[in-house]
Amino acid sequence: MTSTGLGLRDRVTRLVEAATTPLLPRDYLDLFAPLRSGADLRGKVVAKRHETADAVTVVIRPGRGWREHVPGQYIRIGVDVDGVRQWRAYSVTSDRAATDGTISICVKAIPDGKVSNHVVRELRPGTVIQLDQATGEFTLPAQRPAKALFVTAGSGITPVMGMLRNHLDELPDAVLVHSAPTAQDVVFGDELRALAASGRLRLVERHTERDGFLKPAELAELVPDLHERTTWACGPAGLLESLEEHWAAEGIADQLLIEQFRPRVLVTGEGGAVTYNKTGTTVESDGATPILDAAEEAGLIMPSGCRMGICYGCVLPLREGAVRDIRNGELTVAAPGDGVLVQTCISAAAGACDIDH
């Protein structure tokens, strides 16, 4: 581009950049306005509300760059836990109409969960956290289904809550089967029961301490017209697998949409030394740990996304070596020159690896 082709705005930008080099103007602006438009997307925690003993709703005011989400989608948040930035995905649960430009997520503390426990117990209103735009396919179609079924367990209610709060009135016939240990453990329990009482939703609560884990066969009894419904399911891997099998056996696999938050680990490989050629770092990694986690543990900055193998935000070329998909044990092998793209969040080393990063 020649200088005559530059607009005034570009000239000013260049001048300001020349004044702030080697930093960028935004490095200074971030000190005063971290949520301004044009900044990396961040959000400020404005409130926290307990839903159950170990689950909280976190109300976040996103930065100006926030694009509206579709109910059912999730966002990734980056929070500093013990000084270390950790990224996790959580469904957006808020009602778009009722909020003043804020969004909400609901986080349930899971045993040994670094981030979830921090969010539930430590995170204070006023804290600025890192955000990503909402993403995900677990949403309602534009053509709302005549009959909908939601099957959820534990914190699996969160994306469904997002849909119910925003779109329940557009669903003429909606059934929710929710499983939790006890009545007190039902996240959004009061709100769901109120919806049921108003007649807008048929709610079937299952309490595992009394009823045991939900089985697809029981589901068929609870919802006899299952075949006529489009079903959204979210919960632990075991439940989702059994539902997938059942729906496939019934020949209605195309009527089931599922969402899971963590990859299911099926197979562990043998591990190995993973070398990152650009940083010259080598990280010993076992066969059960995603190479993304192992690299971050070693202090490398890695591209990352959903951390469950779906968004491809973490993909890097494998120059040489072998990795195993921790979800299904599938082996990917690269010879020199191949540069096979692998998802680092669900790939564990299956021998020495050379990664282009």
Add this chain to the structure above:
Amino acid sequence: MTALQKKSDNPVAHLSAADVEEIGRRLDAIRQEVVDSRGADDAAYIRKVIDVQRKLELASRAVLLLSKFPPAWIIGTAGLSVAKILENMEIGHNILHGQWDWMRDPKIHSTTWEWDMASPAEQWKHSHNELHHTYTNVIGKDNDLGYGIMRVDEDQKWIPLYLAQPLWNFVNACFFEYGIAAYDLELGKNLATEERRNDPKFKAAAKQVLKKIRKQATKDYLVHPALSGPSFVPTLAANFVANLVRNLWSHSVIMCGHFPEGVETYEKTSIDGETRGEWYLRQMLGSANISGSKAMHVMTGNLSHQVEHHLFPDLPSNRYAEIAPKVKAIFDEYGLRYHTASLPKQVASAWHKVFRLSLPNGWMAATTPANAPKQVAQLYKLTTGGPKVRRAYDRAQRAQAEQALAA
């Protein structure tokens, strides 16, 4: 100083191999304690320092917009000098060491950071982190020993050119950032032959440095002065002075790290097959600390804890003060010299060495007011005479030293 292996009173002679390995294990344990306890407080510390530095820089530059008024010039120049020192020392140097990589914040990471300095971060990381910190004080391997332009060890052969080294050292101090850039480029070596000059790798690196220097100079000597309008010249002067102050300060601090009298140097072959314990030992005896207040430690980028920094270059700088007593206890227990003194003392000691070694070995020590004329005459002969004369002098010096030892 003479390479440790050639010394008659070897300061590590009393240590067994097992002692050395035990020292290594104890130091590893100290390191692990810090690694295990790094956390939110440390992260808050570096973010605070960055926040303060940037606001100080903005405020100082704002004040300098009115720099034609003397009070504004003085305040702005002082503030900008401090901001530039903080940026290079406590922030840039330490982030580029990877001391804060564990936070996984891409904005405060050794792979993404760039600093207010002529040398591009990438080149400096190679010459400093990989070469200097690995081969610390090994003659012929660690170019930080005299930066390739000075004689800082008896074992470096004296030539008349070194008579001017106090002057070089002062000029280097004033333009230290450019000295570092030239040093990172290994300019002397790479300009020496046609082949090296035309090496595409060298050419690319030189281009990168020139680009960085151009941007840096444009900022300090064109853009900010121009923004000051009628204060153009005073602002230009203020930026020049701030860079000069930063250069003199960082040069002084860095000289104190390895140059003071009594800091050990090592022979090239001595590090073949060096164990972890031996590496630690070399760092322990090859570095010197500066004692002082907390503010002084921050302004030196905690390089005042040079011993601790050289043992653990990637631990967060704010933790060096806390481990220093534990490190010193190991020195004491094993009868090793923990080299520490105030800033004026260490600077004086380092300059003393620069002057002493600008002269032939033993010349300064042997000179008294009474024999001064004779000594000067001898120095004149050594300077104007050929290598033969100097070799004869060296032989005489060695013979004298052996005699003294025998007596």
